[in-house]
Amino acid sequence: MSVISLKRFDGEFRLTWLIRCPQCGAPMVANRTQNRQKDGTKINRLYYSCSNFRNKGSKVCSANSIRKHEAEIYVVDRVKEVIAKPNILKAIVKNINERKKKRIKLLQQQLDHIISKVTELEGRKQIYFDLYEMDGLDKGMFSKRLDDINSELDRLHAQKMELTLELKEDNVEPVSYEVVRLLLDKFDKLLDSSSFDQRKTLMHLIIKQITIKDTRTIDQIEMNFDENTVHHFLTADPSAIHAEGSFAVQMKRRLKGQSISIVI
Structure with a gap:
């Protein structure tokens, strides 16, 4: 088969790479089978099949084919x-906003926990400084504990920044x-x-x-x-x-x- 016909064949499929295999999650790709009827007539059948199966065989996954025409018609008809x-659309939008609200609440709880941990570590850090100044800790022990706290603070500050950005993106007006x-x-x-x-x-x-x-x-x-x-x-x-x-x-x-x- 020539390169041109391969491209034409693939071009017939609007949903290539969009449909996901129910077994392994890989994208579904173009597949065509040819059957011969009793009178000798050949019938081409078009499907979307698992790309892992097509590329690596049955040891990796199964074809899990879905008929091309039925899939494409369903997508348009569903819209x-x-x-x-x-x-239906109002229920979908309501669900989007409810999930968004729950996600914001969860993110805020995670952020509050991190802020609390940061405050606790900053307080512990101050205690070590006070002990060191009163000769309650030798220099080696002081440096080690300070390094451990600073390392944990760096990690928490990075998480805090990430969560703050996520909240900023999600905390917009409802859909x-x-x-x-x-x-x-x-x-x-x-x-x-x-x-x-x-x-x-x-x-x-x-x-x-x-x-x-x-x-x-x-x-x-x-x-x-x-x-x-x-x-x-x-x-x-x-x-x-x-x-x-x-x-x-x-x-x-x-x-x-x-x-x-x-x-x-």
Whole structure:
């Protein structure tokens, strides 16, 4: 098979690398089988199959194939269903905000614990200084204990900085139902109006990953929207600049420096 036909074959698959194997978690890739009927007619069947199985064989994983056409139709239909049924989308947005709230609470508890530990170590450090000045500790012992405390303080300060950044990212206004609805609606409209290559690019831009069940049916579609998403939307559909409530202005303001992740 030539390189050109291989590329064409792979290009037929919009969801390559997006679907995850339910057994090992590896990306699913293009697979094609050919069956011969009793009358001699050949039938090509297209699937997404585990990349580990395709590259390394059955010792590593199984094919866990899922039919190409059914998977791609399901993704598009699921987006349309969520847009068409506000109660579904509202439940999704509510779940996002509840999970976000729980995560913020957990991060804050971890940060408070670290701040408490830092305060305790700083106090212990002062005690050692006082003892040393009163000749209660020899120089060697003083240096060792100080080094141990400073090492632990460095570790805690690094964790504190990391947690503070995570809290800053998460501690933004709750995800808006209307924003998610507009983003999904724009995604859906572009899927309908774009060429095949544009639809594939769009799916790979928006969809983070697709998980499937052991029954080889789609379980969840994880999507992510950020400033790059809005830029792509406007490039693909310049009319969006003047669309519903000025889509461009709303989205750029809402998504500046952050992203919205949803699971449908």
